[in-house]
Amino acid sequence: SRQIKLAVIPGDGIGPEVVAEAVKVLSAATVADDVEFALTWFSLGATRFLETGDVLTDADLGAIAAQDAILLGAVGGVPGDPRLANANIERGLLLRLRFSLDHYVNLRPSVLFPGVPSPLAAPGNVDFVVVREGTEGPYVGNGGAIRQGTAHEVANEVSVNTAFGVERVVRFAFEVAQGRPAKHLTLVHKTNVLVFAGGLWQRIVTAVAAEYPDVSVDYLHVDAATIFLVTNPSRFDVIVTDNLFGDILTDLAAAISGGIGLAASGNINPDGRFPSMFEPVHGSAPDIAGKQLADPTAAILSVALMLDHLGLTDAAARVRDAVVADIAARTGNGAFTASRGTSEVGDAIVTRMTDK
């Protein structure tokens, strides 16, 4: 049977709770497949940092890089914890993984499942996917400051964009668009202000578009894109955008499609040179940690993305169908309620898969 080495990084806060359910669902979804997941658990995040002072050791990074895939819960300590003041867990752990493992595609689908309430009065058919660049742009960490802490401080941040980096993610986005019924791709940037970075994105999209004549293409400034996300989200099919704009748009997209309790993501290295990493869009939410209050659905849908990525599309569909059925069965205003704890939701989804 096919062996898949899976790194599991539960992380901080609600991370371990939601990952426990995700792993449960993963086993149930693949029990009938000729596949075996070998899990290696990595204790990483604020908790680990507070115990050992490590954010991400080279040894851990090497061990993770040798796996076939990564499942991550959430990382980050209690906001304002003075002991974490000088540890940037986000940059040192999450972004270091994305950059070291060349996760140049950050894939974030937004679907408003039947029965899920949206903050929008008339959301319409919300079903689009954001292809966010993951290894360039303002996220490169290419910043600095002089005269720090004085009245004459200057602090710069450099957004670095390369033809190589933009073209590969744009090609991926065109492939995604071509595989969808609407076959529509929207480039989002701010070309009228960020003329160099924006010009590069615009030219590459135009050039690659010629190879995909069946994909229709349009362009929106990032500010206008936020307007359409709340006034007419069904206009979107596939969005391709840079790292920072993608960060902003995908949180907004999650909000209009039922909240970050449902939003899944994949940090993908399409070359397969490095393991891809799947994680809910939500954070570690330390305030509700350990109380069985977190919705594990986003982590479970991230498992579905992982199964798709691994070619186990039947198992992915089983997970997704069970989640959709579980959501549809939620009562009241459709929101996850304290009447079901985190593991009850996981159990309910497992039951739907195994009762068939």
Place this chain on the structure above:
Amino acid sequence: SRQIKLAVIPGDGIGPEVVAEAVKVLSAATVADDVEFALTWFSLGATRFLETGDVLTDADLGAIAAQDAILLGAVGGVPGDPRLANANIERGLLLRLRFSLDHYVNLRPSVLFPGVPSPLAAPGNVDFVVVREGTEGPYVGNGGAIRQGTAHEVANEVSVNTAFGVERVVRFAFEVAQGRPAKHLTLVHKTNVLVFAGGLWQRIVTAVAAEYPDVSVDYLHVDAATIFLVTNPSRFDVIVTDNLFGDILTDLAAAISGGIGLAASGNINPDGRFPSMFEPVHGSAPDIAGKQLADPTAAILSVALMLDHLGLTDAAARVRDAVVADIAARTGNGAFTASRGTSEVGDAIVTRMTDK
């Protein structure tokens, strides 16, 4: 009587139509005051560029800088017009004015007026103001590219942030917050990723906060801020943020509070060394230009912001009251409809002011 020299820049597309109504309202609002507006009209924008090849001459800039205030409609030609391909009207005109005239505060109130439909199902009480920095950040135009047009292109954009620039806008925001009932200020940035720029903003807000003990302060990452803008906008009172985040958040804020047809803005030089500039947030919308289809309300509310800035607060209140009454009287779903043309709306607002 006090003479106020006003530069009027109608601009392109619907700009001239909405400015005509704004000027009408300005006259009516100040007729009883001992004040006289001397208008100088500047033909600037895509139309002017296509006629003369000028985006903004030094002579025009000098003449504008000598005025007391500026009223601008909207600038920008038809998207994709090949004759404009090498003219960046946004950078060369709008941003050049903001930067040359040191408009370091971009003030953008968001109020959901009674009777205005929001795309949100339960918007609650939307009444906040975004204080967007206007002369720094990723907007400085400090970008460049090497090997442009080749597979080895690298295109960079530098966000420049100074203690001087951040402190002055942060102080302005604290003053705004202190003058409001809720006295609450939210810093929005992305400190966990843009650690240098974010660190500067965070430290300055913390330092200035000590001088405003009655103002409560919190912080949100920009991605989280977009979530709250659609799930709980009433949590916001005053937002202070950088140029690019402010651009994005204010379009989203306009969308949730009735659309960009109602969103006003002021580009302010609080020192008074240069004239401040007032403009609707919307663009030139060439597709509906010249058809009397544009809602002039955003331009008219920008006049109210200008009157406030000039110390003519009674006149500002008259404009705002008339606008609120006009909006409340709109029938149907509350939206501006083709049943009233652009100038009919202006006339209706004038009538409300003069019939008292």
